[in-house]
Amino acid sequence: MRGVTADSPRVNPAPAPGAAAAPASVARRLATPVGVIVALGAAFAYVGAVDPNEPGHYPACPLLQYSGIYCPGCGGLRSAYAVAHGDLATAFQANAAAVLGYAFFAVVWTVWVVRAARGRPMHIDPHPAWLWAAGAALLVFTVVRNLPFGGWLHP
Numbered sequence: 001m002r003g004v005t006a007d008s009p010r011v012n013p014a015p016a017p018g019a020a021a022a023p024a025s026v027a028r029r030l031a032t033p034v035g036v037i038v039a040l041g042a043a044f045a046y047v048g049a050v051d052p053n054e055p056g057h058y059p060a061c062p063l064l065q066y067s068g069i070y071c072p073g074c075g076g077l078r079s080a081y082a083v084a085h086g087d088l089a090t091a092f093q094a095n096a097a098a099v100l101g102y103a104f105f106a107v108v109w110t111v112w113v114v115r116a117a118r119g120r121p122m123h124i125d126p127h128p129a130w131l132w133a134a135g136a137a138l139l140v141f142t143v144v145r146n147l148p149f150g151g152w153l154h155p
Contacts, residue, residue, distance in 0.1 A: 029116040037109060048084030052077035072097055072142045075155025094155045097141050 050057050063071045075095035082091035083102060091099045112122045145153035 026117055026119075029119060030113065033109060033113045033116055040105075044080060044084045047077055047080045052081050070142070070145050070154060072138050078155055093152075096153065097138060 052058050058077055061071060061074050063069055064074055073095070076098040078094035079091045079098040080102075082088070082094055083099065088099070108124070115122050141153070144150040
């Protein structure tokens, strides 16, 4: 075995098991949420520039085209177009569930950014009851928008 001399290269030993890793910089921690919002902004910019109210720009909903039934996503592009143009009343009329989804995403994204800036991980672990409730609400929305008295929910 040779000893370490002044001429030999120094090697940093591996951190001990259980030792905390050096914290990432704020810019590195914010890279993913910023990338997500940039991609979402680009998608909204595209929908804002290419009007879904004009025929031929986007494919038709297959469920609506073949069965005449509005799916929970029907009107989602028109809703995004209205949001991109700042018209929330029209956005709600096109697809209220989508607008609530946009608002929910905005809240979750903001929490994600704040936690990332503070160096805390983001964990989303909803209780199964919340997931069932959200699914039930979406199902009720879909059924009501297809009934005669739910015409106000049609896109």
